[in-house]
Amino acid sequence: MKKGQEIELDITAIAFGGRGLTRLEGMAVFVDGAVPGDRVLARVYKKKQRYAEARVVSLISPSPDRVPAPCPYSGYCGGCKWQFLDYERQLVYKQQHVQEALAHIGGVEGVPVHPTLGSDAIYGYRNKMEFSCAERRWLLPEELGREDVAAGMALGLHVPGTFDKVLDIEACLLQPDTGNRILGDVRRYIQASLLPVYGLRSHEGFWRFLVLRHSTADDQWMVNLVTASSEREQVQPLADLLAEKYPAVVSVVNNVTDSRAGVAVGQYEVPLVGAPMMLERIGPFEFELSANSFFQTNTRGAARLYDTVEEYTGLTGAETVLDLYCGTGTIAIYLAGQAREVIGLEVVESAVADARRNCGRNGIDNCRFVAGDIRRTLPALDARPEVMIIDPPRAGMHADVVAAVLALAPERIVYVSCNPATLARDLGLMRDHYRVTQVQPVDMFPHTFHIEAVAAMERVGS
Numbered sequence: 001m002k003k004g005q006e007i008e009l010d011i012t013a014i015a016f017g018g019r020g021l022t023r024l025e026g027m028a029v030f031v032d033g034a035v036p037g038d039r040v041l042a043r044v045y046k047k048k049q050r051y052a053e054a055r056v057v058s059l060i061s062p063s064p065d066r067v068p069a070p071c072p073y074s075g076y077c078g079g080c081k082w083q084f085l086d087y088e089r090q091l092v093y094k095q096q097h098v099q100e101a102l103a104h105i106g107g108v109e110g111v112p113v114h115p116t117l118g119s120d121a122i123y124g125y126r127n128k129m130e131f132s133c134a135e136r137r138w139l140l141p142e143e144l145g146r147e148d149v150a151a152g153m154a155l156g157l158h159v160p161g162t163f164d165k166v167l168d169i170e171a172c173l174l175q176p177d178t179g180n181r182i183l184g185d186v187r188r189y190i191q192a193s194l195l196p197v198y199g200l201r202s203h204e205g206f207w208r209f210l211v212l213r214h215s216t217a218d219d220q221w222m223v224n225l226v227t228a229s230s231e232r233e234q235v236q237p238l239a240d241l242l243a244e245k246y247p248a249v250v251s252v253v254n255n256v257t258d259s260r261a262g263v264a265v266g267q268y269e270v271p272l273v274g275a276p277m278m279l280e281r282i283g284p285f286e287f288e289l290s291a292n293s294f295f296q297t298n299t300r301g302a303a304r305l306y307d308t309v310e311e312y313t314g315l316t317g318a319e320t321v322l323d324l325y326c327g328t329g330t331i332a333i334y335l336a337g338q339a340r341e342v343i344g345l346e347v348v349e350s351a352v353a354d355a356r357r358n359c360g361r362n363g364i365d366n367c368r369f370v371a372g373d374i375r376r377t378l379p380a381l382d383a384r385p386e387v388m389i390i391d392p393p394r395a396g397m398h399a400d401v402v403a404a405v406l407a408l409a410p411e412r413i414v415y416v417s418c419n420p421a422t423l424a425r426d427l428g429l430m431r432d433h434y435r436v437t438q439v440q441p442v443d444m445f446p447h448t449f450h451i452e453a454v455a456a457m458e459r460v461g462s
């Protein structure tokens with residue numbers, strides 16, 4: 001096998017990261033855009049000593065699990081890479097992924113990993129979308145060289161793995177349709193505006209991102225226009241136009257940032273229409289969301305995730321619960337009614353402020369929150385929790401945090417993870433002290449290989 005070579009391959013498995021996998025000449029070959037059951041012609045683009053990477057050139061015979069992808073950007077856009085795969089198969093591969101990560105990375109075997117809980121909606125499920133501006137749109141292969149396809153600016157999603165290649169997305173199927181109509185209006189307004197789009201290489205220009213948030217419960221929208229400087233007379237007419245055209249648009253804000261980092265968060269925010277927040281609900285609870293506050297992106301999926309967390313905590317009402325990495329306090333608020341006290345630890349100060357405000361909004365008075373890095377706040381904690389929730393970012397827990405968790409020795413731990421690899425590593429680190437009793441994968445992100453998993457753990461000897 002050589003770099004640049006085209007070879008016929010039968011795909012036999014799915015690898016971490018969602019690529020097709022097969023073995024050839026004793027080495028693993030990872031194939032982008034392929035799934036088990038496919039026979040493909042693929043071109044090798046990387047060859048190492050023990051593995052190779054290839055990309056599908058053509059499908060010789062498709063897997064029976066393939067379905068027609070409804071989106072024209074499928075295969076090019078980084079948003080969802082598995083649209084062509086039957087949803088039930090996606091759920092099976094996600095369950096396998098969690099199971100294999102636990103066994104191979106954490107050495108955690110023989111634990112029931114339940115079938116993945118699917119998402120109610122498999123399109124239109126995202127409550128937040130972030131669209132990037134670019135000076136020039138990235139054309140699809142079939143658009144190249146066509147005279148009827150105008151070049152020009154893009155407002156859309158990135159080609160996977162790139163910071164400067166943006167597809168001009170007319171409609172994204174992951175958001176409700178009103179979001180797509182707002183996207184079209186904003187694009188037309190930017191095209192007609194006198195100010196230029198921000199160059200992702202030159203770092204000059206004005207228009208940077210459009211972030212749309214949708215409240216699933218009340219069908220309301222928040223529009224966040226992210227720009228490189230503050231030009232109120234440019235953004236206010238757009239905000240007024242959107243508010244007038246869409247009664248569901250309850251809030252329009254302008255986040256302003258001159259940072260070169262491609263992050264859609266302003267150094268400051270200018271409210272343009274309505275209050276700079278919107279309400280969302282999970283179960284019986286209401287949450288105030290501001291443009292930059294963290295919230296699970298699939299609201300109905302979040303309810304399912306939190307129901308699983310609640311079940312695994314086995315709370316009786318007498319326990320002190322510690323909610324590590326609590327974000328805006330959604331899990332703490334969800335569990336407050338079944339616990340004596342819930343203490344949330346979180347590093348982002350504004351998230352802690354949101355958590356406190358959301359407790360007030362929901363009439364909850366048995367939660368408290370500590371702001372700061374968990375490496376510092378956890379060892380200094382003045383409580384002995386019986387139950388601990390751990391919901392870290394993708395990187396999982398720092399080794400110091402694992403040590404502090406073991407020192408506190410709660411009877412039960414419920415670990416919520418968006419990354420099976422770090423979940424497996426962390427469960428492996430705690431294996432001598434905690435027995436994993438069951439794991440529930442919950443799909444919050446249909447058509448991507450991402451998966452949330454909830455692991456129930458009991459202290460050994462409890």
Ligand SMILES: C[S@@+](CC[C@H](N)C(=O)[O-])C[C@H]1O[C@@H](n2cnc3c(N)ncnc32)[C@H](O)[C@@H]1O
Pocket residue numbers: 294295296325326327328329330331345346347348351372373374375391392393394
């Ligand atoms: C996956 S989110 C969990 C959010 C929350 N449990 C929820 O369901 O909405 C992880 C959270 O960990 C916080 N975080 C990351 N590193 C941290 C650290 N070192 N100390 C405290 N919090 C941290 C992030 O700010 C983020 O809010």
